Amino acid sequence: MTSHTLRATRPAPPAPGGRPGLNQRRLPRWAPAATAAVSVALGIGIGLAAGLESRVQWGLIAALLFLAISYGVTSAVENRRQAKDRLATSVVWVCFLLAVVPLLSLIWVTLSRGVKVLDGYFLTHSMAGVPGFETGGGVYHALIGTLEQVGLATLVSAPIGLLTAVYLVEYGRGALARAVTFFVDVMTGIPSIVAGLFILSIMLIAGLQPSGLMGALALAILMVPVVVRSTEEMLKLVPNELREAALALGVPKWRVILKVVIPTAIGGITTGVMLAVARIAGETAPILLLVFGSQLINSNPFDGAQSSLPFYIWEQYRVGSEASYDRAWAAALVLIAFVMILNLVARGIARWKAPKTGR
Incomplete structure (x- = not known):
């Protein structure tokens, strides 16, 4: 085997500017989940330490930490190009959660409070003769x-x-x-x-x-x-x-x-x-x-x-x-x-x- 062949089959080093090569390190698949868990823990800790009582504030802090940690870890382990890609993906997931969490909260509150009187009687009777401040009646x-x-x-x-x-x-x-x-x-x-x-x-x-x-x-x-x-x-x-x-x-x-x-x-x-x-x-x-x-x-x-x-x-x-x-x-x-x-x-x-x- 000639030296020219050896040079052709040797893995290419990472190109300047962050272009990935064959021997480049990559984060494991469980890295995003681990990053999310760490971000949630840090968000709760920072919220408690700062005296913030609202869980919404804890969630926002955790979301910002998740974006920052994802970008920083990916930049350190892989490269800036992959870090930008991971950051964009993280932003999409955060926006998805910001849209879903209020919806789930609304459904949960409605379910927990609506099932108190929701039964067959409620669905088959009207409010005729029932004062509004008393129990009974239906829809x-x-x-x-x-x-x-x-x-x-x-x-x-x-x-x-x-x-x-x-x-x-x-x-x-x-x-x-x-x-x-x-x-x-x-x-x-x-x-x-x-x-x-x-x-x-x-x-x-x-x-x-x-x-x-x-x-x-x-x-x-x-x-x-x-x-x-x-x-x-x-x-x-x-x-x-x-x-x-x-x-x-x-x-x-x-x-x-x-x-x-x-x-x-x-x-x-x-x-x-x-x-x-x-x-x-x-x-x-x-x-x-x-x-x-x-x-x-x-x-x-x-x-x-x-x-x-x-x-x-x-x-x-x-x-x-x-x-x-x-x-x-x-x-x-x-x-x-x-x-x-x-x-x-x-x-x-x-x-x-x-x-x-x-x-």
Whole structure:
């Protein structure tokens, strides 16, 4: 074997500037977990030593220490290039934890306080004849109101949003399409109280009485732009080759949209509608203005005042007694479960209606 061959097979030393070589040292896989454990211990210790009582402050100190220790250790063992990469990864994990921890804390508090009165009786009885400061009563009337109001809002907004999105994607050209897109963007940021005031003005002009329908119309205004945007993006994902192939066979454009484009995107469209439903399920301001609330069970959304889960939570919290607080937390738990079920249904439909791939 010649000296030239030996030189060719010898491991290359680390290049200047921190470029890794074949013989470079690397941290073990458990290093990030160990760094996190050390950072948490140091954060707690520093917080206690400094007299900080808030655990949030301890967590922030631990997060900063985790970033600093990760960068320093990686720089010492590997190189600065790997240290920057590790720092970016650590920042992503810290941001993820900062987003998840409040959510988990909210779910835990709602569960721990909501299960006190959440049972079959609570779900099947109303507050009729029950003083707010006493125990007893249930959420049945509010649950019925929420289901009916959200259902009516969906029946109104889903067809309007779908047809608007079809127009923008398939036909929209020129000034009218730009104007529709602009107003959809504006409606996306409309506060719920503005939608409630708009329907309230119509009620006062027409001499209408508060009802679940009035609240559903306000919720539909909030729901339409969400449906339009989600449906528009789903329709844009349909390959143009499918449209061109159908049009090449002499199929009319309206039939191509009805038989090819919409069935291809139906999974994403359904998901967008369900997410829009979840978005309006917790609105309170339009219900306060237009539905007025009721302690009785009213299953007719077209006549008389109704209640809803968000209104019920606000109403019980306003009473200020221990029993009303328990009912408010239990209703909040029911509302979270309702939204969670809608999201799970949306994911299931999206997976069920997703285009099948295979050989």
